[in-house]
Amino acid sequence: MAEREYSLIIGGEKVTPAGTYDVVNPATEEVVAAAPDASVEQANAAVEAAAEAFGAWSRTKPQERAALLNRAADLIDERAAELVPLVQAETGAVYRVAKTMQVPSTSARLRKYAAYAAESTITPLEPVVSSATALAPGGLVSAVEHRAPVGVVSCITSYNFPLVNMAGKIGPALAMGNSVVVKPAPQDPLAVFQLVEILQDAGFPPGVVNVVGGISIPASEAIVAHPQTDMISFTGSTAVGQRIGEVAGSQMKRLLLELGGKGACIVFEDADLKAAIAGITSVWAFHSGQICTAPTRVIVHRSVHDQLVEGLKMSAGYLKVGDPLEKDTVVGPVISAAQRGRIEGYVAAGVAEGAEVAVGGKRPEHMDKGFFFEPTLLVGCDNTMTPVREEIFGPVVVVVPFDEPEEAVAIANDSDFGLYSYVFTKDHGRAFSVARQLRSGNVGLNTLQRNDNAPFGGFKQSGVGRDGGRYGMLAYSEQQSIVWSA
Numbered sequence: 001m002a003e004r005e006y007s008l009i010i011g012g013e014k015v016t017p018a019g020t021y022d023v024v025n026p027a028t029e030e031v032v033a034a035a036p037d038a039s040v041e042q043a044n045a046a047v048e049a050a051a052e053a054f055g056a057w058s059r060t061k062p063q064e065r066a067a068l069l070n071r072a073a074d075l076i077d078e079r080a081a082e083l084v085p086l087v088q089a090e091t092g093a094v095y096r097v098a099k100t101m102q103v104p105s106t107s108a109r110l111r112k113y114a115a116y117a118a119e120s121t122i123t124p125l126e127p128v129v130s131s132a133t134a135l136a137p138g139g140l141v142s143a144v145e146h147r148a149p150v151g152v153v154s155c156i157t158s159y160n161f162p163l164v165n166m167a168g169k170i171g172p173a174l175a176m177g178n179s180v181v182v183k184p185a186p187q188d189p190l191a192v193f194q195l196v197e198i199l200q201d202a203g204f205p206p207g208v209v210n211v212v213g214g215i216s217i218p219a220s221e222a223i224v225a226h227p228q229t230d231m232i233s234f235t236g237s238t239a240v241g242q243r244i245g246e247v248a249g250s251q252m253k254r255l256l257l258e259l260g261g262k263g264a265c266i267v268f269e270d271a272d273l274k275a276a277i278a279g280i281t282s283v284w285a286f287h288s289g290q291i292c293t294a295p296t297r298v299i300v301h302r303s304v305h306d307q308l309v310e311g312l313k314m315s316a317g318y319l320k321v322g323d324p325l326e327k328d329t330v331v332g333p334v335i336s337a338a339q340r341g342r343i344e345g346y347v348a349a350g351v352a353e354g355a356e357v358a359v360g361g362k363r364p365e366h367m368d369k370g371f372f373f374e375p376t377l378l379v380g381c382d383n384t385m386t387p388v389r390e391e392i393f394g395p396v397v398v399v400v401p402f403d404e405p406e407e408a409v410a411i412a413n414d415s416d417f418g419l420y421s422y423v424f425t426k427d428h429g430r431a432f433s434v435a436r437q438l439r440s441g442n443v444g445l446n447t448l449q450r451n452d453n454a455p456f457g458g459f460k461q462s463g464v465g466r467d468g469g470r471y472g473m474l475a476y477s478e479q480q481s482i483v484w485s486a
Helices: 040-058 062-078 080-091 093-104 104-117 162-176 189-202 217-225 238-249 273-285 303-317 339-354 405-413 428-437 467-477
Strands: 008-009 014-016 019-024 032-035 122-130 141-151 154-157 177-181 208-210 231-233 254-258 264-267 296-300 357-359 376-379 396-402 420-424 444-445 476-486
Touching: 008 040, 008 189, 008 296, 019 040, 019 189, 032 080, 032 177, 032 189, 032 339, 040 104, 040 154, 040 217, 062 080, 062 104, 062 162, 062 189, 080 162, 093 162, 093 189, 104 162, 104 467, 154 217, 154 428, 162 177, 162 189, 162 231, 162 467, 217 238, 231 238, 238 254, 254 420, 264 273, 264 405, 273 303, 273 396, 273 420, 296 405, 303 357, 303 376, 303 396, 303 444, 339 357, 339 396, 396 405, 405 428, 420 428, 428 444, 467 476
Parallel strands: 154 177, 154 231, 177 208, 231 254, 264 296, 264 420, 296 396, 376 396, 420 444
Antiparallel strands: 008 014, 008 208, 019 032, 122 141, 141 476, 357 376
């Protein structure tokens, strides 16, 4: 990978950052590159550049916005050979995930929102007959709903899918006519800096897309607290989301927060256990469990508990932990030494509280470098245990048995989180009925497949608002009623 310097982009200009810090490859512990670390002043300047650009950009024709997004998508595809190894190195994702999902999904999302950009933002409403009042004479009163851009949007993302998550924010924000300040996760920001460079090369006007980055908390808070920031779109931990809410609340800023998850996966006695096991195994096999929608909290009917556990133990044995560049590797590293230590702490807490480690529970002995952790299965759990209640964000599955359907629903809902849950049963009527009782923004019935057109977001501490498909466009708009009398 060729060495290069990374700069902030503010008002269309490359800006030397206040400092730099090293981005480390999670698999090798080697430095990938030095990333920019912005100052508070630079963060404020980025917001002010976006505010200055907003007026003209919000008045551009939707077709022009769509053309620029499509051009950016084309450039991403053209530069995939450079982006894929960079994303792989800084995230630690296995190569096939980086090649098939991280980069191609980024350009696909931009194209999707380019198509949505051309759709009308005006919806006619049914007229009403109004009697005369002290305010106005009577008559036929017409109205339309107009979707207006919010203004300056601060887009802040998590480290698991840095490019894809950012495209899911800046795509609809730009398509709707907003200007943006981009703040990537500090662990793996490099590809996002290149993404903003690509947007500049595609022809977006100066100041419409700005990027700052770094490990400084004051600088991050600056792009949230700045008076000219109108909206914050954040994907990441609940704790950080809560802090963003505190900072933004005093100024009544618009929020879109996609936060933590503790996916409940209810497995009934009549479930297709092969399908359930395959779905649950994805916690280990897909990006080392660093997925907020993963079915990490298995709630299984006692009659099939042992059979399910044995199936999961067998599946874990087929998952190679190792170098993410090797084709047969399934489980790569987690993002950092700190995150691995956090996972170890959760496993230790579970054991101290009475859980049993049925599989894994430690660092792989054959890996002397990298932040690896074995696929881990905790059994003998109940809903009071720390690893059952808190988001781990790693390759750890916990299993809680139940006896009655009502108990399963109660256990699933007894959580601070409500992002994505799952139900496995051959009784489709029961599956749909249970889904409607779950306090969860998304529920998968006998599948972990996603529908990208569906609204996505969480109940409770899993977030505020919805994105995904056309709902993503609406999330970056304000509703405006325009009323007139005939």
